[in-house]
Amino acid sequence: MAKNAKAQSQDKSPNNGAAKMEVSKTEVAVEITNMAKWYGEFNVLKDINFKVMKGERIVIAGPSGSGKSTLIRCINRLEEHQQGHIVVNGIELTNDLKKIDEVRREVGMVFQHFNLFPHLTILQNLTLAPIWVRKTPKAEAEEVAMHYLERVKIPEQALKYPGQLSGGQQQRVAIARSLCMNPEIMLFDEPTSALDPEMIKEVLDVMVSLAEEGMTMLCVTHEMGFARKVANRVMFMDEGQIIEQNEPEEFFSNPKHERTKLFLSQILH
Amino acid sequence: MAKTTSNSSNSVSVVRSEMAPDMPPPIRTDGIVAWLRSNLFNSVSNSILTILSVLMIYYALSALIGYVVADAIWQGTTGTDCRVEGSGMCWPYIFNKLDFFIYGFYPDTEYWRPNIAFAIGAVLLFLLATPRIPGKMIWGFLFLIVYPVVTFFLINGGGFTGLVEVPTEKWGGLMLTLVVAVTGIVASFPLGILLALGRRSKMPMMRSVCVVFIELWRGVPLITVLFMASVMLPLFLPEGTNFDKLVRALVGVTLFTAAYTAEVVRGGLQAVDKGQYEAADALGLNYAQATTLIILPQALKMVIPGIVNNSISLFKDTTLVSIVGLVDILGAVRAASASQGWTAPTIPITGYFFAAAVFWVFTFAMSRYSQYMERQLDTGHKS
Numbered sequence: 001m002a003k004n005a006k007a008q009s010q011d012k013s014p015n016n017g018a019a020k021m022e023v024s025k026t027e028v029a030v031e032i033t034n035m036a037k038w039y040g041e042f043n044v045l046k047d048i049n050f051k052v053m054k055g056e057r058i059v060i061a062g063p064s065g066s067g068k069s070t071l072i073r074c075i076n077r078l079e080e081h082q083q084g085h086i087v088v089n090g091i092e093l094t095n096d097l098k099k100i101d102e103v104r105r106e107v108g109m110v111f112q113h114f115n116l117f118p119h120l121t122i123l124q125n126l127t128l129a130p131i132w133v134r135k136t137p138k139a140e141a142e143e144v145a146m147h148y149l150e151r152v153k154i155p156e157q158a159l160k161y162p163g164q165l166s167g168g169q170q171q172r173v174a175i176a177r178s179l180c181m182n183p184e185i186m187l188f189d190e191p192t193s194a195l196d197p198e199m200i201k202e203v204l205d206v207m208v209s210l211a212e213e214g215m216t217m218l219c220v221t222h223e224m225g226f227a228r229k230v231a232n233r234v235m236f237m238d239e240g241q242i243i244e245q246n247e248p249e250e251f252f253s254n255p256k257h258e259r260t261k262l263f264l265s266q267i268l269h
Numbered sequence: 270m271a272k273t274t275s276n277s278s279n280s281v282s283v284v285r286s287e288m289a290p291d292m293p294p295p296i297r298t299d300g301i302v303a304w305l306r307s308n309l310f311n312s313v314s315n316s317i318l319t320i321l322s323v324l325m326i327y328y329a330l331s332a333l334i335g336y337v338v339a340d341a342i343w344q345g346t347t348g349t350d351c352r353v354e355g356s357g358m359c360w361p362y363i364f365n366k367l368d369f370f371i372y373g374f375y376p377d378t379e380y381w382r383p384n385i386a387f388a389i390g391a392v393l394l395f396l397l398a399t400p401r402i403p404g405k406m407i408w409g410f411l412f413l414i415v416y417p418v419v420t421f422f423l424i425n426g427g428g429f430t431g432l433v434e435v436p437t438e439k440w441g442g443l444m445l446t447l448v449v450a451v452t453g454i455v456a457s458f459p460l461g462i463l464l465a466l467g468r469r470s471k472m473p474m475m476r477s478v479c480v481v482f483i484e485l486w487r488g489v490p491l492i493t494v495l496f497m498a499s500v501m502l503p504l505f506l507p508e509g510t511n512f513d514k515l516v517r518a519l520v521g522v523t524l525f526t527a528a529y530t531a532e533v534v535r536g537g538l539q540a541v542d543k544g545q546y547e548a549a550d551a552l553g554l555n556y557a558q559a560t561t562l563i564i565l566p567q568a569l570k571m572v573i574p575g576i577v578n579n580s581i582s583l584f585k586d587t588t589l590v591s592i593v594g595l596v597d598i599l600g601a602v603r604a605a606s607a608s609q610g611w612t613a614p615t616i617p618i619t620g621y622f623f624a625a626a627v628f629w630v631f632t633f634a635m636s637r638y639s640q641y642m643e644r645q646l647d648t649g650h651k652s
């Protein structure tokens with residue numbers, strides 16, 4: 001968290017990317033209304049309402065256990081919600097397996113622990129879903145895979161296995177793997193929190209470049225430098241609710257809610 | 270590694286002015302004496318253990334070699350030649366009965382048929398089991414689907430084949446043991462995987478059926494299964510349906526083994542990281558794709574030792590088919606030891622020794638192969 005010190009002084013880090021990053025005024029990527037979820041008796045998400053426009057970049061922050069992971073996992077139906085509506089790219093998530101598959105094809109996800117397939121080479125990790133889900137011919141899938149490996153700057157690792165790569169490299173492969181499916185929306189669940197400090201930047205750089213290309217992104221992260229640089233909005237969650245939302249500048253310099261203040265004071269020390 | 274700190278007057282501060290060069294590794298102390306000293310005699314207790322072990326190995330080996338080679342009878346034509354006080358194995362008996370041990374009552378003019386079947390099987394298995402050889406799908410299909418059918422018609426003959434029919438009652442010896450073991454191991458494998466997947470299914474009906482099946486078969490000894498298959502099954506089937514005795518035993522052995530395989534595979538499925546399922550889901554793979562492409566390859570790799578263990582155990586348990594009147598290698602050995610002209614005190618032991626040696630060769634090969642496969646499949650996993 002080297003950048004945190006800067007967060008205190010407002011004049012630094014202007015939201016410089018914003019000009020390049022177009023946000024659609026009309027096209028909705030994700031819309032969640034009155035959503036709630038329970039684990040047994042435990043009400044993990046309560047009264048969730050928000051809309052993400054195409055090209056928007058949302059950072060979700062909040063203390064551990066506040067329901068951030070659960071929330072973004074509901075968006076590609078890794079978790080099921082029990083109340084309210086979630087509409088992704090115009091498709092409402094219900095028990096309809098067809099719809100779920102459709103949504104998953106359009107939504108990429110990057111996990112905290114990378115979740116690469118250890119028994120497959122990097123190239124196979126990247127081409128598996130395009131070949132089997134999108135029915136892309138193998139040669140074409142490999143070409144696309146190499147393109148994305150170059151984007152994340154590790155084309156030379158294509159034939160290695162995930163176990164032979166560093167954490168930062170693995171996470172970049174995981175991002176490339178999602179991109180190979182050509183998703184409309186990307187979800188990130190604490191993509192850098194399992195990484196050694198010196199590897200965080202290489203992953204964040206890839207995420208920033210994605211944002212600059214106009215990818216719709218929802219990122220659970222505590223990398224406040226990243227949030228300031230690319231986010232349109234920061235959402236703060238606690239106890240299963242969104243308790244504050246604002247533009248990053250406002251959010252960091254002028255938090256409204258007591259819990260937000262407390263949280264920021266803790267992570268910004 | 271250079272430690273650089275600001276050079277204040279502080280005495281803790283250290284600045285390295287030159288980088289240390291790479292140095293050659295320490296000289297290896299090779300040679301047998303050095304090896305012995307560092308591995309076998311590096312402490313008093315270790316030395317004592319070494320000496321005790323050597324003594325034990327010496328006694329065991331000298332007894333074995335004495336029995337099998339030095340004190341053994343090598344020449345002769347009947348059991349009387351082996352009636353020598355203090356003699357070891359009766360080799361003439363083995364030479365004389367070898368065909369019977371291998372083929373049972375299979376007619377000797379037709380031995381070429383099981384021989385060919387065995388050779389085809391060995392070649393296919395080699396092609397399938399050697400990692401470097403490509404085309405696994407083809408070999409797998411040939412070995413698992415085509416080969417059993419071919420083998421059956423080749424060994425059984427009759428019908429369109431134009432070969433003399435040799436009904437399964439005449440199959441015996443090592444040949445029968447291999448038929449039962451290979452069928453049991455191969456056929457139970459896919460069934461066991463399906464049962465394991467079923468047991469972890471989200472569908473309650475499916476799950477219950479699999480649980481009941483697995484627990485039922487696991488709770489019963491194989492000998493009972495075989496007995497039931499041969500004696501009880503006909504009682505439940507409609508009058509006149511006559512299942513082949515061997516087929517009944519094969520079905521029993523297969524279902525029995527499948528239940529054990531299922532439990533081993535389930536352990537592997539549980540050990541696959543939850544994140545793997547999630548990554549597969551998030552990429553849009555369906556259940557069948559996620560299972561066959563992501564989950565099973567990892568799960569099965571982890572359970573190779575367990576599967577091989579099961580297979581070894583089944584291979585030895587095939588001897589129980591004698592309970593339903595099939596003459597496997599052990600049955601053949603037992604039957605031969607009572608045969609005319611071969612009555613001597615060492616005959617039964619000789620027979621059992623031979624059978625044990627055959628079993629050991631096969632099971633040892635299986636276990637070595639599994640160790641080899643484990644190493645081959647190790648891609649340094651854990652992401």
Ligand SMILES: Nc1ncnc2c1ncn2[C@@H]1O[C@H](COP(=O)(O)OP(=O)(O)O)[C@@H](O)[C@H]1O
Nearest residue numbers: 039042044062063064065066067068069070071
């Ligand atoms: N599968 C589950 N079953 C029961 N409780 C769960 C499960 N997953 C998460 N929880 C609980 O839900 C809450 C929110 O979890 P999570 O979304 O992972 O929080 P965060 O990502 O914000 O740290 C936590 O209290 C956690 O213990």
Ligand SMILES: [Mg+2]
Nearest residue numbers: 068069070190
């Ligand atoms: Mg989380």
